[in-house]
Amino acid sequence: MIKAVLFDLDDTLLDINFTAFMTRYVAGLSGLLGDISRTPAPLMGVPFTRGYLAMEDRDRSDDLTNHQLFINKVHALTGIPMDDPAIADAIDCYEREFVPAMRGGIVAARPQRGGRQAVDVVHELGLTCALATNPAFSEACVEARMGWANVSPEDFVRISNWDNAYRLKPNARFYQEFVNSLGLTCDECLMVGNDSRRDFARPDCGLRTIYVGHAWPRRAVWHGPMSRLARELPNIIRRFDGEETNKRDMASL
CATH class of the missing domain: 3.40.50.1000 (HAD superfamily/HAD-like)
Structure with a gap:
């Protein structure tokens, strides 16, 4: 049944338009983490991409949540501890205050x-x-x-x-x-x-x-x-x- x-x-x-949304989302998050770590925002694109690829890897054998794996991968590549309470709060604020406004324009949600x-x-x-x-x-x-x-x-x-x-x-x-x-x-x-x-x-x-x-x-x-x-x-x-x-x-x- x-x-x-x-x-x-x-x-x-x-x-x-999910591709447009992802571009806008990652650009905003890259800018935020770039400001926090004093890293040029464009340099954050590669670590984010590798973080997402790590989550998607068919050969994964870990028992980490997708978020934990993403955090670990970005930290290994950039040294930025995304789970640090201050950084995590900034990301949460970005996602709750700024992401909801991303629906317009080319995203066309x-x-x-x-x-x-x-x-x-x-x-x-x-x-x-x-x-x-x-x-x-x-x-x-x-x-x-x-x-x-x-x-x-x-x-x-x-x-x-x-x-x-x-x-x-x-x-x-x-x-x-x-x-x-x-x-x-x-x-x-x-x-x-x-x-x-x-x-x-x-x-x-x-x-x-x-x-x-x-x-x-x-x-x-x-x-x-x-x-x-x-x-x-x-x-x-x-x-x-x-x-x-x-x-x-x-x-x-």
Whole structure:
């Protein structure tokens, strides 16, 4: 039985030029840390890039949160202790006071058509609703983008961020740990996402993905625009629940 629906955020619930957002976000953070450490801001780009690549490394064997690994990598490359309380407070202030204003211009962030309705349908069906966004950002940064998508923390029982996750998408460990935190198993959940690479767990862990992007992944259990998903989600849920019932009936014969 399907008991939960997990949503991606960027380009799923939120229509955004994500590359432009990242450029603006990293530029601002580089300037902040450059001022603190008296390092030219442009020189911070390489350490940040390597920090993100370290989080994404498929061969990771550590048990650090994504945030801890990022901090360690940046510290090793720059000597800047991002977890120093004074520096951490400055970064938190930047993310809570300045990031929410980054939605305009070329970033062009706005709610994805049908996204709010799809979240509401999950609640109407009495299912668990969770936000399984790629956990490469802080809680504050995720919440800023949620606001642009016209959703709030109250809409979700759990929201991934780099402090509560140990891997990035599409690593199956991320999905398994996220689902387990809900008290569920992967086969009891549906993932809704737009990224044909990141929103399908690798290796396969039994989590089925509804695809709302522009491709047609073979592993998708449904594909189409988000605007249509809100209307069709109840039937999708009933289809999977019916399949599970049929399997149990056949097993009992």
